Amino acid sequence: VSTDRLQALSDGVFAIAMTLLVLELPLPEHSEDLAHDLIEQWPFYAAYVVSFATLAIIWINHHALLGRVAHTDRTLMELNLFLLLFVALVPWPTGLIATYLRDGSQGAAAGVTYGIVLGLMSLAFALIWLWLARAEHLLHPDLKPRLSVAIRRSLVGPAAYASGALVSLVSAPLAFVLYASVAVFFAMSRRSAQ
Amino acid sequence: VSTDRLQALSDGVFAIAMTLLVLELPLPEHSEDLAHDLIEQWPFYAAYVVSFATLAIIWINHHALLGRVAHTDRTLMELNLFLLLFVALVPWPTGLIATYLRDGSQGAAAGVTYGIVLGLMSLAFALIWLWLARAEHLLHPDLKPRLSVAIRRSLVGPAAYASGALVSLVSAPLAFVLYASVAVFFAMSRRSAQ
Amino acid sequence: VSTDRLQALSDGVFAIAMTLLVLELPLPEHSEDLAHDLIEQWPFYAAYVVSFATLAIIWINHHALLGRVAHTDRTLMELNLFLLLFVALVPWPTGLIATYLRDGSQGAAAGVTYGIVLGLMSLAFALIWLWLARAEHLLHPDLKPRLSVAIRRSLVGPAAYASGALVSLVSAPLAFVLYASVAVFFAMSRRSAQ
């Protein structure tokens, strides 16, 4: 499988996962005070924005990554499909954390689940960089020097999501703010890297 | 990220959002008079057509826009992802306005929500044009003269959707007619521009 | 908008509509005799196969059509988006006809709805051919002679779906057999045309 086709499948899965997020938004039925009910479900809008932004940033980084790859091998492709397994899964913990964000007793389990799924997604991303460090012949020659920076940067994700899962045990809303910050951090750090 | 890949992701999100609209159409269950029940839910068909047509026109304009861009920068890409955030969201207010269109007391909130989501979508579109006016080096040289026309035209959308949100407070059906007119206006104005 | 991008959006909408059909298949909950319940819902499998095959054939014909087009104009693109509006809609009447196929009194409305949606889809297809007959400069020069055959062939669809809608008033299952035959006819007629 060529890099091109891998990119096409990845683009497809990213675009679909980003668009399926909308199905998590509840539509109040037989509402007697629709304005109130719509405002009441604000955690769903917040979760939609955070998950959409996170997927958008992972997509940008994924393209930057594949742009540095001159050849693919079997392991690279399997790691990429492992990444897509979690990308496609994102709408599910998004709906879960939105549903239970304000539930003091059950919020913890929802926050931990969000942290696990997105943590595994960013771990898969880090594993791709770690594999490229071992299989350097897959890279464009002039891009090798920046490899160690990319690896260090990619390890921030798993660490942050693991911390978020721990914070969830104390406070789901606090963990959610942390998850939102990861997206902001990556958006900012890329900006400064340019 | 190249213009090509940005276009591929955008095409994906537009195609999926347009096709997910169908999931908002209710399927009457255990109906005792199916013909009547199907005709009864006409606001869902009207909302489907208006949202589909609106997304189709935004997609056409989006291609015309990217066709004028010779290079992309970070801001252009982020504004584009900001646009896609609202494109992917469209099925949700579509189901909402269809559900509450004939509900005198709750229609206002549904109409305002539709206006806000589609207004923010067209605002994101206008912001892309405004950014291109500042970052003129991103444009194909021979297309710069028509820039001010494009900007003026792109500001019609946010203004119209804001008006529609206001009109919703008085009458949701009237606001819906206004939303439908925006699609017709843009389809017509492009025709005359050719 | 170039033929290429129109093709990319069309491919996306076709692929998504074909895959969303699966969401119409019911999953029996708390079943006490699952084998029986699964066999009992056979109209859903039949409707899935017929709608999938119909969309697949329209997709094949759509590519054959765009392959003959050397340039696009505004009308051609709008007619194509009009076609996609009904392509994206197909999962809805598919679920409807499957739900009411064996309901003697309500099957008529479901069968008529299926015929209307797919009839309008094939009418949109025929309108594209009719437009190409008027705007011959859009066609590859060596393909013009076969145009009248293509037009005649494309008019079979609207006629057959209109007949099916009428037959539905008498018998929904009979109409469904007719709808299935349209797909078989087009698959066969293409074969013999090669």
Next chain:
Amino acid sequence: VSTDRLQALSDGVFAIAMTLLVLELPLPEHSEDLAHDLIEQWPFYAAYVVSFATLAIIWINHHALLGRVAHTDRTLMELNLFLLLFVALVPWPTGLIATYLRDGSQGAAAGVTYGIVLGLMSLAFALIWLWLARAEHLLHPDLKPRLSVAIRRSLVGPAAYASGALVSLVSAPLAFVLYASVAVFFAMSRRSAQ
């Protein structure tokens, strides 16, 4: 229809089917012990992973297959669409087997259904290889020698899924382990083939 466009439609259907699997994951509502409820529904996570991995491997093999094809004919395209009919269907038996995996009396019907759908999918794949063996002119010349290996390998799928359907009659969990093994077998056998 060119191989390119067939590949684009196939990529789309694979990406969408893989991403729609997420809609089968239940979101516990009004849970009083969310951690427990989430762990309780582990068959859905297992089924998600097995079906995602299976589709990913079929996608890889599908690309390897189309990469060997120099020309397409009508039969090859129809067989490919027959394959996609079952690819798009996979989310449905995935939800079914997850729902009934631990149900001693109804698990059999769910396991048989999973085996039938995925068995027909892999049969469609085998039929494509068998057709290429008859229509050798469609192949790249230097790839013909490995054809008999590919055919033998492609027949493992239908045989394994048929066995799984039979095993389901005795034990659905055991059959599920067998279905998971098919994915592992194909992942491994490709590795050793390189």
